[in-house]
Amino acid sequence: MDDVVIVGAGPVGLMLAGELALAGVRPLVLDKRPEPSELPRANGVIGQAVDLLEQRGLLKGARRPPRFPFGPVPLPLARLDVPLRTVVIQQPRLERLLAGRAAELGAEIRRGREVRSLTQDEQGVTLHVAGERPVRAGFAVGCDGGRSLVREQAGIGFPGTTDDEVLRLGHFRGRPKLGGLARGWNEFPGGRVLLTSLRPGVHIVAVREKGGPGEKGGAVTVGDLRAALRRVTGRDLPLGEPIWLTATVAQARLAERYRAGRVFLAGDAAHLFPAGGSALNVGLVDAAELAARLAAHLAGASARVLDAYEAERRPQAERTLAHTRAQRALERLSGEEGAALRDLLGEVFAHPGPARHLAALLHGSTGPYTPPDAPARRRRRWPALRASRA
Template sequence: MTDDVVRNEGVLIAGAGPTGLTLAIELARRGAGVRIVDAAPAPHRESRGKGLQPRTLEVLEDVGVTGRALAAGTTRLPFRKYFDGAHVNDTDPFAEARPTPDAPYERGVLIGQWQVERLLRERLAEFGIAVEAGTEVTGFEQDEDGVTAVIADGERVRAGYLVGCDGGRSRVRKAMGVRFDGTTDETQSMVVGDVEAEGISRDVWHQWFASDGSGVMLCPMPGTNSFQFQAGPELDAGGDPLPPSLESFQRIFDRYAQVPGITLTDPTWLSLWRVNVRMVDRMRVGRVLLAGDAAHIHPIAGGLGMNTGIQDAYNLGWKLALATAGQAGPGLLDTYEEERLPVAAWTLGISTDLYARVREAVKEPGTGVEAAAPPPMGTGYRWSSLAATATPAATGDPAVLRPGDRAPDAPCLDASGNPVRLFEVYADPRFTLLDFGAEVAGAVGKLGAEHDDLLQAFTVDGGGSDLRDHEGHARRAYGIRTSAPALVLVRPDNHIALLTRDPVEVADYLTRITTFTPKE
């Protein structure tokens, strides 16, 4: 180690998009040391991925951002479809959707990616941490004790761990030497950008399609005067896409929208996008990890890229914080790849299929882009070595919920009789233990005291209970059908760790976290 190395025994994050920012917040709120750098000299103002899905809103509620995102975006924007210039219909694919006690977000929110990043930066600043702009990690070396990263200006940074959140062209990934398997389809491309268009209604998402399968879409971006423009590109004489420009956007709009007198102006983002489907074969090499687009890149349909990256960070954050603090066994970080790599593969399959469905949908007058709405994400990790084997007698109906599943929400009352949701309870960065019934309350209280740095414990509906399931929603959501006691251990990322009736099993699980070794 030389004198030019700046010591930083926490986590160095390369890349300050939604993934890197979410990870930084998750680490900061758990007291881990964080430094986050980004190659760009300043934050962008591009809409890019423009939607947060319901599961991501649950994640960001825990992070402390969902309320701000809902205020900045919109959850209700009808789709207005035109075919060969004629208005076909207005639809809202989520018109009948309603929130439920166990799932409070029935639909996603339309919001520009730059706005999501701004909200995450503001939240990160509340922990006293700012993004170091114009600072790129260009390489690294690692040993058993940490990582020495090289910054573009020659600075050498020592960190306990390095996480590459630096996008599809990730320099961290390239330096790791992992494979990035997949394809780039040069024959399928799209131009995307942010423009203004005075005289076009901002109350709907306009989708103009033609019988030849081409078209153009204008989506009003909340909180701005801009629309996100999407269309197939103009081609040169050789059939190759022409570079995007305001002039080409105008020609495409005039051709398909057939709305005279509308001029596109003030472009703030013009981009040519090609169908790119790739993922790594590994998300961790020693003390260096990957998340978001650095690990997997998706077709644009469904907005799955930003959402998957945020959920990567949510899965990794608590594990990395425990590892940094020396509270986790050496195998805990292996569960990040074990859990998220299959999700990335599944999501790539889903997003590729969605893109194909979008292309087919535009050819039929009676269908639209809403037909390509994605299925729910973040349903769980039942295959994970962190998913303890379910005890059959733990609940009256163990098929309702299993270890590894997403932990449902439910309205309850606290000890003072005030309304409180389980999601609010789970916002604590530790594991949460719910004790349904008072029979083992003493043992549960002892567990909470003995593992205070790792666990918070609540008795539900027992004598002197911490929480009251006054309407029975929590018992229904967690499949508890009998009056016998039941213990539910919830992970810091709000997935079920354990279902049991025996406090000893909870103690054993927490001990395993601190000494964790992965499956063979």
């Protein structure tokens, strides 16, 4: 019987595997994909996850950004002493780093293994894997993304909302042809168009518009994106050679519980945020926190150490849900009223107090709610990082 089985070799499952292995527990990771994902989803990591990855020697090049987007309103951070730092790294590269480290430390990663169901009793969890003998473990962790089977099998609800807008997005080779549009977001009565570039030689075109009934996102063709551009802007834009295309529908959801007996949730399986940038920050820190607690329990600490995982991490996801919902609301407000609110907030954010507060929220260091200027003893400590310094 394994001590811990992790379902999902995405960034959160791999981080958890590496952290457990670092603490002396050798986990088994099962993922249904035969190969690691090459989808360029996240373009970087922010906040506490940067501090964590840096401490583990996994990332270099963190920097304090001069400004950071709070939804559509830039947060000016230059000359402010804030903890928020960012690292630009494509998600597939991050996953390769995490997988390499987990394997080096002794974690076993089995790909092409789809978990179909799980049951638990007082001694452990049994995972039924397609075409294989069942796997038995002391604990199971669902790091299996937003549509988590582990969450569903554990009977944990995932309440929240699904946006009525769809974002169609493409990465293209070459320089963007602006076709009379501005870089950044362009607003039209029927939607918004983003033209931007995050690395030399690659440009991004995104179209946000009202989705059809039951729209869930997924695969998109160049023709779909071109048609969406035409609907929203009324013109044809040259797109270049496509690298990757997708459609996403934002969701705001939080698992009712992070634990059901011997089953835990972490990452997107536990929370989905409706605005970009924060998901990996919260998910990777979930993984570090849970690893420290599982390892402590397996080394003899009482079961109370496991309860503290949810007490520690769920409030952080609640705070992140609140500020990403606020960002999404700011994005959605259209017309002159929306523009006036964004302009006014831009003025407010230019003041150090509000900018520091939002930077601490984005960093993830405020916990449920601790003002950023609170004395150090009131700030939350982080067992996983404390353990690593020992």
